Amino acid sequence: MNLKSVFSKNLQDLMAKRHENVKELAESIHVADSTISDWKLGKKMARSGGLQKLADHYHVNVTDLLVDTGLITDDNKVDASNSSLNTKNATKNSLFSITNNPGMYQVSIPVLGRIACGDPILSEQNIEEYRQLLFDHKPFGTLFSLKCKGDSMEPVIPDGSFVTIRQQDTVENGQMAAVLIGDEATIKRIKRVDNTTLLMPENKKYDPIVLDKDHPGKIIGKVVHVDYDVL
Structure with missing residues (x-):
């Protein structure tokens, strides 16, 4: 069936x-x-x-x-x-x-809206909807999705894309991650230089975001999948 x-x-x-x-x-x-x-x-x-x-x-x-x-x-x-x-x-x-x-394998993945600092990421107030995704392998870890707004990660991640994130607090240098800054999550490529972390856009018209002790941010997950609706 x-x-x-x-x-x-x-x-x-x-x-x-x-x-x-x-x-x-x-x-x-x-x-x-x-x-x-x-x-x-x-x-x-x-x-x-x-x-x-x-x-x-x-x-x-x-x-x-x-x-x-x-x-x-x-x-x-x-x-x-x-x-x-x-x-x-x-x-x-x-x-x-x-x-x-x-x-x-089909997975029901929660799409998150605004994420408040200190709240559990998948708390009910953060979940806007669920998306059903197909994988050709059995995914592991806790997954959630964010809807991207803007063109800072184009062409890799177009405006309006849904990015699936595996929840984890660190990623390798050069990988893409969801980073919580204040009450908002942003998707960027991670670049570490000495004790400074740079959040690198794919679109060259945007400048990197610098994270340091005066401008902190928190990695909340690694980008594992990108998809978007075709209208």
Whole structure:
């Protein structure tokens, strides 16, 4: 059974348990009747925003909508058996294999907004949405995503891209990282010179950002993946 079929079956089951029809569900989560109908019939696959609306509505994890029974495979996952645990409260990624494509793994990754100093990175107030990404290997560590604004990292990271970060507090010289400066995170390439850390843009029209004892910053993760929506 492919992912679209699994999603369709799970949605039908949830609707049946609630004795809910297409129009009622559409009104509850503020989407078009035709969209619900397409999801239910397996004609279309819900995107991350729609998946999160459904998960919130039915008080389940996003993975409960996408995984057939018994497909959770990794230690780094949300416990999908605990229906009281909402995906917004998850602090680790949900990882499961794709049944019709062995060797592929789909991961539900939280997209963070503003990150306040001192708060846990994946605290609920920082999470804006979830994105579903496919990997051809089993990813490790705690992953999160940031939406990039601006052109300082072009052409490597275009404006509007979603950058997936593996949470860690250090990276090798020359690697790209997410760095927290005050309440904002920025993506730059790390360059160390003596006791000074430079945050290097890819776009040559921008100057490096200098981090030192008077201008501190904190590495919060390594860039491991870049993707963007094609409109």
